[in-house]
Amino acid sequence: MLQFDTLTLAQGAFRLTADWQAQKGARIALIGPSGAGKSTLLAAIGGFLRPTQGRILWDGQDLTPQDPGARPVTTLFQDQNLFPHLTIAQNLGLGVSPSLRLTPADHARIEAALEQTGLSGFGPRKPAALSGGQQSRAALARALLRDKPLLLLDEPFAALGPALKGEMLGLVTALADRTGATVLMVTHDPQDALRFAPLTCLVANGVAHPPQPTAALLDNPPPALAAYLG
């Protein structure tokens, strides 16, 4: 279970509070105006921003003192998810061993992850030789290898066209089904939320509101969401 315990985040004059919890395996969309703090909330869960107050707990354990790499979290950032100078296989290998000391069994796992994401044979290539969609697949393949119970998507597919984005969301769904991961996904697009996330958390006016069923929320939006949706 993911729990925000009277959490307050601050960056300069900006403040964001959250005080709710989500069941294991939940898929939650974070929606709201730009600058409302959606990415800030993910950065705090990922360990890149210290809360000014409150705690973030996973299965009852406080994540706040842990280093980003030690948390039960995989983040797909908006960009720079792959090291451009390492091969796709090495980029995936970092998800198995951060020092890239890989056993033959590890290599077999990497091959399997490539296959599951439709990237068979792309292991020896550099990211620049892949299309945007294939790069996203590689980042997802690494998430699969890391197999962390929390998956945070900070709009990693924003640069892709609608069809590719839909395909990626389908892949994320399949991945989450297989690993049972809890997924938080930042999005600007209510359609993404409807398609992917049974629950949606509205982030507006300095508050990350408790998640509500997506369809009901979008059908009957509170004023802040109505203003955003237009």
Place this chain on the structure above:
Amino acid sequence: MADRALSLSAAGLAAALFALLLAPLVALGLSFDGLTLGAAEAAALRFTLWQAMLSALISVGLAVPVARALARRRFRGRGVLISTLGAPFILPVIVAVLGLLAVFGRAGWVNSSLGALGLPEFTIYGLQGVVLAHVFFNMPLAVRMVLQGWQAIPAERFRLAQSLGFSPADTLRHLEWPMLRAVLPGAALVIFVICLTSFAVALTLGGGPRATTIELAIYQALRFDFDLPTAARLALLQFALCAAAYLLATRLTLPSSFGAGQGRAGGPPAPGGWRRGVDAVAIALAGLFIALPLLAVVLAGLPGLGDLPVQVWQAAGRSLAVAGASTALCISAALLLALAAARGRGWPALAATLPLAASSLVLGTGLFLLLQPYVRPSSLALPVTVVINAALALPFAFRILAPEARSLYSDYNRLSRSLGMTPWARARWVVLPRLSRPLGFAAGLVAALSMGDLGVIALFAGEAEATLPLLVQRLMGAYRMETAASAALLLVALSFALFWAFDQWGRRHAAI
């Protein structure tokens, strides 16, 4: 945790740098016996300022037509010529002096031509020789700075000017003059500061009561008169000059009022007619001015290269060892400070640029005063040279690495941390591969600078510790000009080879 280890070691390094710069100053201060300058010292101060000002003004003045010609003309070999303009930066001073002597000296090419035409002879010793050598080194630097200014004017401005029917004079007035007004003071100040600490040029082409820089006067006071109080007084004077110039340089920001352009191809318009001829002459003269002295060294040095005395090879070995050690020291320090600076802190950059306020002889004199009661200075000549060369090259290496380290941090720090990479894994898989190109380039510069350095070593070395540049200078002093020319050729070949080898290493390992 890894961040803290990095910060701590960078902070320790900054403190060590501070101590390295401060300890000599304290030693100088303790030997200080009053502020009154003798007549000779006042003359050295006047000459230092006067020659630095002349060198800066002439370098910048000559650079403008050359830079303009390079900016608006396209010809075969233009790219090579522009890269060659960077070569004097890593050319050992003593080699250039030998080349300039062959071209402009008493029996040189220029004076032979002047004599044949019945014109009076040009004397290379004294003020005009010192300024000539400084212009040789710094005019190419000024050309590169001014050329950058020209290229920074967006092509759209020139297109607009052409569509409005601007004449070349209008373009100069409305587009080029504002750029020059922004760029030239900074360029002149940089060259002025470089020339303030001129030692090897003054040692070989200056001298005497009318052409002695402070740096040279420090050397003479210590080496010939063993007059420690005078040396300390002069060193503090030199430090005050450098520190003032350093502060001025950090204050002087030169905003350019040009908006950002789309980076379209095409530079300034290239007017035809007589202006074409002027540009061709400017480029040809600048090319000859740089190439002829180098050619002279090659021609004079080649015949004797086969039977160099063994002392030359020994000196070359010492120079390579010094260059290798100071490169390793300087690049490690620069990388550590650049990585710490990339985390958004200001003090690593301050620590890395602090050596700009000192000079080779100032630091050397301070260390000499500190060490000489306890050890024979010549026994520490090479280690002291390693440390001072590394410290004085640090600002350059840092400036090359810092922007790259910063973008590495902003692009990949979060990813590295979220994957839980350890400091070693990050160094091996991220930092070294991503930074190998600037690392190789910086290491090449530092190695070549250290290889050719003729500064503090002259203060400390006896017969048995001479590096190659110092040996060349001593051979010249003993009028063994042919051996000197061959040793100089070996020196310049080794310097450029070091630069090339490091730079190639960086390019080959550069991860794309």
